Amino acid sequence: MALSSRPAERHRQVSRQFTDRVRSVQSWDAPAPVAGWTARDVVRHLTEWLPAFLATGADIRLPAGPSTDDDPAAAWQTHCDAVQSLLDDPATAGRLLSNPHTGELPLDRAIDQFYTADVFMHTWDLARATGQDDRLDQDFCSQLLAGMEPMEEIIRSSGQYGPRVPVKEDADPQTRLLGFIGRDPEWTA
Secondary structure (H helix, E strand, O other), X not given: OOOOOOHHHHHHXXXXXXXHHHHOOOOOOOEOOOOOOEHHHHHHHHHHHHHHHHHHXXXXXXOOXXXXXXXXXXXXXXXXXXXXXXXXXXXXXXXXXXXOOOEEEXXXXXXXXXXXXXXXXXXXXXXXXXXOOOOOOHHHHHHHHHHHHHHXXXXXXXXXXXXXXXXXXXXXXXXXXXXXXXXOOOOOO
8 A cells, every 4th residue: 555655644634534424424323334334333443443553552542532332423533633633743753553463663654554544445334324425535546456456365364354346347446446345336225
């Protein structure tokens, strides 16, 4: 995946799009494209995995927000603001994150590579689950796909992506990315 030279700015842009979708959700119990998930679970996933990743890999504790069960929008906003604050902090540039699967990486790079990209992809899930605009930035879709395809075996073995969904060879970058990560681009609730 093409890493950003400005991880804080990329997070700001990507999370703004996700936040716009969060603010427009009418039913948090709407089914999502990930089997067994609802719209609420998309937010739960993003607000729960990163804090543990940061705590174990960089000894960083993000402030706790409301539960996604009680108020998914507030839970997201608290979490999003905390991540942005971390990325905007000049001290973050000198910090490292250590993980047995990824090795040692600059903290802002780790957030950009693993978390911000995840928010970007899950924007489609939340939008599709809730009947909102599900268009993603085509250039970033192309960059993600180009970075992920050479690691397909590792990605598939992680269990975090479903089997590749076949799409037309001439499909647009978003459709190809969705198929690669195991989403049916034609999925509807």
